Amino acid sequence: xxxxxxxxxxxxxxAFETLPANEILAHRVVWSFVFVLVLWIWQRRIGDFFxxxxxxxxxALLGVSSLLISANWLIFIWAVIHGHVKETSLGxxxxxxxxxxxxxxxxxxxxxxxxxxxxxxxxxxxxxxxxDYGRVPWISLSLAVTFGxxxxxxxxxxxxxxxxxxxxxxxxxxxxxxxxxxxxxxRLDSAWDLPAGHFVLLLLSGAVTALPLxxxxxxxxxxxxxxxxFVQYIGPTIQFALSAFVFHEAFSPLLILVFMLxxxxxxxxMSSSYRPAAKPARAG
Numbered sequence: 001x002x003x004x005x006x007x008x009x010x011x012x013x014x015a016f017e018t019l020p021a022n023e024i025l026a027h028r029v030v031w032s033f034v035f036v037l038v039l040w041i042w043q044r045r046i047g048d049f050f051x052x053x054x055x056x057x058x059x060a061l062l063g064v065s066s067l068l069i070s071a072n073w074l075i076f077i078w079a080v081i082h083g084h085v086k087e088t089s090l091g092x093x094x095x096x097x098x099x100x101x102x103x104x105x106x107x108x109x110x111x112x113x114x115x116x117x118x119x120x121x122x123x124x125x126x127x128x129x130x131x132d133y134g135r136v137p138w139i140s141l142s143l144a145v146t147f148g149x150x151x152x153x154x155x156x157x158x159x160x161x162x163x164x165x166x167x168x169x170x171x172x173x174x175x176x177x178x179x180x181x182x183x184x185x186x187r188l189d190s191a192w193d194l195p196a197g198h199f200v201l202l203l204l205s206g207a208v209t210a211l212p213l214x215x216x217x218x219x220x221x222x223x224x225x226x227x228x229x230f231v232q233y234i235g236p237t238i239q240f241a242l243s244a245f246v247f248h249e250a251f252s253p254l255l256i257l258v259f260m261l262x263x264x265x266x267x268x269x270m271s272s273s274y275r276p277a278a279k280p281a282r283a284g
Contacts, residue, residue, distance in 0.1 A: 002216035003231050005208075007238025010088070010247070012208060013080045015198055019190045021078035023183060024202075027191065028073060029176035031206030033169035036162060039210070052159060052167045061157040065150055066168035072146040079139045085243035086251065090129065091143030092236035093262045097122040097269060098148045106152060114272020121265035125258045132254040161217040165210055233266060 016024050040046050053059045079088050097119050103109035111119070129137040154164055183189035191202060220228060240259065243249045 002212040002219060003234040004238065005212040005215070006235040008242070009076070009208075010080045010085045010239060010242050012201070013077050014247075015201055016194070017081040018194070019081075021074055021081060022179070023190060024077050024081075024205075025070065025074045026176040026179045027202050028077075028205045028209060029070065029169050029172050030180065031203055032165060032209045033173050033206070035206030035210050036166040036169070039162075040166065048163055049166055049170075052163060058157055058159070061153050062159075062164070062167045063171050065153040065157065065164065066171035068146050068150040068153065069168055070172050072143060072150060075139060075142050075146065079143075083247065083249060084139050085239055085247055086249050086255070087137060087139040088143060089236045089239035089243060090125075090137065090259070090262065091140035092147070092239070093233070093259075093266065094122055094126065094140060094144040095147050096232065097265060098144045099151065100269075102148050102152050107155075112272055114268050118265040118269035118272070121261055121268065125261040125265065128254060128261070129258045132252055132258065161213040161220075162210065165213055230270065 013024065037046075037049075040049060052062055076088055079085065100109075100111050100115055100119050104111065126137060126141065129140065157164070159167070180189065191199060194202065244251060
């Protein structure tokens, strides 16, 4: 449910394509904070929120992760409303492979040959995409980099997904709220011009953001890591299908080759990742 929801996100954000991306982001931050805060008060977990700030290290990591996820949200929303869904799909295909590099640089992990081969193929795919676009595929790379470092910060901090969302939105809430007040005061806000149904949808952006995280947290505690590793590609695959068959974005032959290379890289990455865990099981 979590990955399907993330996959169909472009359909949701596309409903607000008449709004600037930064105004949509501000609403998303505010209503995400409100939704999770109400949920935590109802669950009597509000004390967990204040415990996030017990140490300066956790608070600092929370601040970093809030900036990273805000940047990721802004890039994704801008890309969707400007017709670059295929680039968001490519970005989230690249993310797990970029995580391999982060694991080497910051966690001392040692990928095997197959995983390095997958990373190399992803690098070639990015270069081919740059040739096809005539520019660096900054949307795809920015999404992969921001989400990759966001995951690294959360791994270092160790708090759960919903606690993180409340803390992260709390960090940027003053900026988002002040920005919306400024737009209203200057009569530059566009949200009030939305049809009533779309305006209600915008108010629900907090629930739309938080619920997949809740579902993912439940799944992560119950499913094997190998299963999570497999289903994480449901999201970008749905985005790829939407870009091709719903939004009718153009795909050149070279760009199709790019996605084929990425899919091969993912197959190599997954098979090489699971093989070491399979050997002890057979021996047992």
